[in-house]
Amino acid sequence: MIPWVHLDAAQIPGGGALRLRRRGAEFSIQLGQNELMNSRLSGSEAALATLACARIAGRRAPCVLIGGLGMGFTLRAALAALPAEAAILVAELVPAVVAWARGPLAEVFGDSLDDPRVTVRAADVARLIGERASAWDAILLDVDNGPDGLTRAANDRLYDATGLGAARSVLRPGGVLAVWSASPDRGFGRRLREAGFVVEEVATRANGTRGGARHVIWLATRAARG
Numbered sequence: 001m002i003p004w005v006h007l008d009a010a011q012i013p014g015g016g017a018l019r020l021r022r023r024g025a026e027f028s029i030q031l032g033q034n035e036l037m038n039s040r041l042s043g044s045e046a047a048l049a050t051l052a053c054a055r056i057a058g059r060r061a062p063c064v065l066i067g068g069l070g071m072g073f074t075l076r077a078a079l080a081a082l083p084a085e086a087a088i089l090v091a092e093l094v095p096a097v098v099a100w101a102r103g104p105l106a107e108v109f110g111d112s113l114d115d116p117r118v119t120v121r122a123a124d125v126a127r128l129i130g131e132r133a134s135a136w137d138a139i140l141l142d143v144d145n146g147p148d149g150l151t152r153a154a155n156d157r158l159y160d161a162t163g164l165g166a167a168r169s170v171l172r173p174g175g176v177l178a179v180w181s182a183s184p185d186r187g188f189g190r191r192l193r194e195a196g197f198v199v200e201e202v203a204t205r206a207n208g209t210r211g212g213a214r215h216v217i218w219l220a221t222r223a224a225r226g
Contacts, residue, residue, distance in 0.1 A: 004028070007104050010096030013124075020100055027071065027105060029097075037070050039108050044180065044204040044215040045073035045142060051202060051219055052138045052178035053081035061085035062137040067125030067158070069097055072109045074142055074180075079115055088118050091125035093143075098122050126158055126166075135170055139177045146181025146216070147188040159188060164195035168222055177220040184216050192220045 007020045012031075019030045027039040037045070049066075056062050062082060066074055069092035078088055092098050098120055101109050113120065121128065125143060147159040157163045159179075167177050177197065181188070184201075192199045197220035204215050 010094050012094055039071055042073040046077035047204045048140055048178055048180045048217055049074045049077035050081055052140055052176050055176045056137045059137055064088045064138045065136050066090045066140045068142040072112055076112045086117050090120045091123050091128045093124050095122040129166055129170055134172055137172055137175045139167055142180040147185050168195055171222045175222050179218040181216045
């Protein structure tokens with residue numbers, strides 16, 4: 001068995017630390033004993049973008065906000081699904097994760113960060129959501145393992161009634177808020193509906209059609225009017 005090698009660690013604003021490890025060609029990002037992502041398991045993160053982008057297909061120059069860079073699986077899937085005129089802004093709270101993407105994880109990211117459609121900002125996605133009014137065709141959140149977070153209590157504000165209302169207010173009519181979660185959460189689906197979204201809950205697998213852990217993606221659409 002090839003042993004895991006520690007590559008780097010990064011502090012999370014507000015407390016805690018991420019660890020980047022490698023075993024052969026496999027990478028892992030961990031928080032304590034919890035694995036947040038693995039380079040061999042990209043299916044559900046890619047589905048987050050694929051499902052959301054399908055719901056805004058046909059828009060000539062869509063603007064998409066992605067919360068959480070991770071290992072870039074959601075970003076790469078969005079690039080594959082969106083037209084050449086699209087603009088994608090990726091918000092990553094931990095600056096070291098952005099550095100990892102261009103350093104030890106460069107082989108995982110490929111040339112995705114150099115695509116002219118992409119801008120990456122080391123910033124809290126909650127702050128970026130509030131910067132522009134009626135700006136986004138889609139907001140994709142893969143932040144803190146979903147509504148039942150692990151890393152920061154402050155991330156709860158993305159998923160409470162106020163945070164969901166803020167996201168809805170900056171979506172264009174017919175726009176979609178897509179949320180990745182490691183597990184089901186009935187209360188979150190209810191909060192989405194109470195915030196005025198039309199909601200679909202999609203079960204997906206960590207490794208796509210090859211199986212793996214069961215994850216959930218919520219697709220919350222703002223009505224074309226209202």
